[in-house]
Amino acid sequence: MNKNIFIGGAWPYANNSLHVGHLAALLPGDAIARFNRLKGDNVIYVSGTDCHGTPITVRAKKENVSPESIAVHYHNEFKKNFEDLDFSYDLYTSTMTPHHAELVKSYLKTIMNNGYIYQKDEMQDYCPNCKNYLSDREIIGVCPHCKGVAKGDQCDNCLATLNAREVLDKKCSTCNTPTIQKPNTHLYFALSKFQERIKALKLSRSDKWRINALNETNKFLEMGLVDRAVTRQLSWGVDVPFAGFEDKKIYVWIEAVLGYLTTGQAVAESKGLDFNKFITSKNVISYYVHGKDNIPFHTVIFPSLLMAINEKINLPDYIISCEYVNMNDEKMSKSKGNLISVNELIQKFPKDSIRYYILANGPETKDINFSLNDLIQIHNKFLVGVFGNFVNRNLSYINKKFGGEITNGVINENIINLTRETFGKVGKLIEEGKLRGALEMAIAYVSAGNKFYDEQKPWVQAVENIEDFNNTTYTCVYMMANMANLFAPFIPETCQKINAKLGIVELGKWGEVKIEKKLKVQNNNYLFERLQPIISEN
Numbered sequence: 113m114n115k116n117i118f119i120g121g122a123w124p125y126a127n128n129s130l131h132v133g134h135l136a137a138l139l140p141g142d143a144i145a146r147f148n149r150l151k152g153d154n155v156i157y158v159s160g161t162d163c164h165g166t167p168i169t170v171r172a173k174k175e176n177v178s179p180e181s182i183a184v185h186y187h188n189e190f191k192k193n194f195e196d197l198d199f200s201y202d203l204y205t206s207t208m209t210p211h212h213a214e215l216v217k218s219y220l221k222t223i224m225n226n227g228y229i230y231q232k233d234e235m236q237d238y239c240p241n242c243k244n245y246l247s248d249r250e251i252i253g254v255c256p257h258c259k260g261v262a263k264g265d266q267c268d269n270c271l272a273t274l275n276a277r278e279v280l281d282k283k284c285s286t287c288n289t290p291t292i293q294k295p296n297t298h299l300y301f302a303l304s305k306f307q308e309r310i311k312a313l314k315l316s317r318s319d320k321w322r323i324n325a326l327n328e329t330n331k332f333l334e335m336g337l338v339d340r341a342v343t344r345q346l347s348w349g350v351d352v353p354f355a356g357f358e359d360k361k362i363y364v365w366i367e368a369v370l371g372y373l374t375t376g377q378a379v380a381e382s383k384g385l386d387f388n389k390f391i392t393s394k395n396v397i398s399y400y401v402h403g404k405d406n407i408p409f410h411t412v413i414f415p416s417l418l419m420a421i422n423e424k425i426n427l428p429d430y431i432i433s434c435e436y437v438n439m440n441d442e443k444m445s446k447s448k449g450n451l452i453s454v455n456e457l458i459q460k461f462p463k464d465s466i467r468y469y470i471l472a473n474g475p476e477t478k479d480i481n482f483s484l485n486d487l488i489q490i491h492n493k494f495l496v497g498v499f500g501n502f503v504n505r506n507l508s509y510i511n512k513k514f515g516g517e518i519t520n521g522v523i524n525e526n527i528i529n530l531t532r533e534t535f536g537k538v539g540k541l542i543e544e545g546k547l548r549g550a551l552e553m554a555i556a557y558v559s560a561g562n563k564f565y566d567e568q569k570p571w572v573q574a575v576e577n578i579e580d581f582n583n584t585t586y587t588c589v590y591m592m593a594n595m596a597n598l599f600a601p602f603i604p605e606t607c608q609k610i611n612a613k614l615g616i617v618e619l620g621k622w623g624e625v626k627i628e629k630k631l632k633v634q635n636n637n638y639l640f641e642r643l644q645p646i647i648s649e650n
């Protein structure tokens with residue numbers, strides 16, 4: 113029976129270009145989606161741009177543009193980046209669509225009806241001159257720790273995370289008027305009610321969540337889950353669907369994370385599936401793919417929301433949460449200037465070189481150090497030296513000596529066994545979200561091909577025993593066709609190129625590929641070109 117596979121890629125925030133760290137966090141989702149589609153499972157793979165929230169409104173104010181124009185700009189850029197890198201999302205959308213807003217509102221009503229949202233009055237900073245409540249970012253004041261200039265949520269001087277309540281001498285950042293305290297009514301989500309259920313969930317997923325996800329979740333559970341505000345005093349966001357809250361918007365933490373459901377619903381509709389059945393089925397397996405800093409949203413907050421909506425919805429099975437990509441042992445950041453953007457990578461390298469590098473060397477269990485020269489070296493070593501070499505040496509010989517025609521041969525038994533075994537092992541590793549291990553195994557298969565070729569010496573066989581030559585060549589072409597299937601989740605464009613050389617039109621199902629008795633191959637270009645190291649980089 114086919115499985116239902118739900119894959120949620122994290123939603124990048126629309127106020128900066130994507131960098132290599134985002135890519136490392138998100139790319140595993142695409143490999144998992146492609147693998148499961150090849151297996152013939154029902155896949156829903158979704159993501160989108162997170163467009164609301166204060167960082168965008170604060171920036172819009174500063175640049176004197178609309179928040180929407182900033183969000184649209186980055187959304188379009190992200191969408192192009194993902195297309196350029198062959199991400200196979202069933203839907204990549206944004207939180208600005210009416211579909212998302214309407215569904216989020218309806219989920220909020222369900223959570224309210226189920227008793228997990230309540231009202232609370234609290235004192236809040238208010239500007240008597242602008243006549244509005246101020247969000248943390250709209251407050252400037254004095255840091256209680258270092259007495260430097262601070263915003264309502266962070267000190268610009270010592271970088272301490274602050275709560276607006278502890279900031280001293282608070283003023284409105286727009287007009288500099290001292291703030292006053294005024295009661296305001298907000299809605300809260302009763303996250304604290306889920307303490308025991310999240311604990312139980314974590315225990316039941318101890319073999320499926322990555323170690324960092326288990327650890328981060330423990331930290332939250334040890335601190336004790338705290339109720340969270342659902343509403344926010346903002347003008348940019350999704351409306352609150354309850355009377356009396358017309359001046360507020362839904363807090364972005366709850367609105368964006370519900371995007372998994374709103375997009376899942378949209379994809380299901382487009383495929384003629386019932387999303388509710390899909391996601392509540394016993395047969396569903398879900399993957400949530402993101403970076404370390406996003407873990408609590410996916411292991412604590414999102415599952416609690418799901419339980420608050422419907423006890424039967426599948427809770428995250430696999431948490432594919434990567435570590436950081438550093439440069440020179442420092443976390444990438446715009447302010448340090450040690451940031452490689454996805455735009456820059458796409459400009460400089462073929463997409464499959466980028467995909468291969470990230471998937472084979474990504475920060476799966478520990479931070480990695482990124483450098484452009486490292487990417488170039490790995491491209492040259494594996495893609496040119498091992499993979500490209502195997503395909504090229506075989507095909508150019510067949511072309512040169514035999515006009516590209518291969519007569520029937522017998523495929524080596526050991527190679528057939530190795531092929532079947534490799535599909536089994538690689539598939540299992542992808543299923544478990546272990547993509548580095550999966551690619552290592554796939555590359556070992558290619559190395560075995562090169563070793564087989566070297567041992568058989570087909571250039572000698574061609575002269576001494578044409579039958580042996582045919583068997584060797586037929587076995588090598590069989591391996592190539594299998595490589596095109598084995599690597600399809602990782603470097604799909606390359607696999608299409610191999611298939612085109614072999615005259616194979618369609619990708620088969622995941623598993624051993626059998627080849628035609630008579631093949632006509634061509635080799636009109638190299639699979640990969642060698643890249644020159646960048647001299648200036650140190």
Ligand SMILES: [Zn+2]
Nearest residue numbers: 239242284287
């Ligand atoms: Zn003011």
Ligand SMILES: [Zn+2]
Nearest residue numbers: 255258267270
């Ligand atoms: Zn400070």
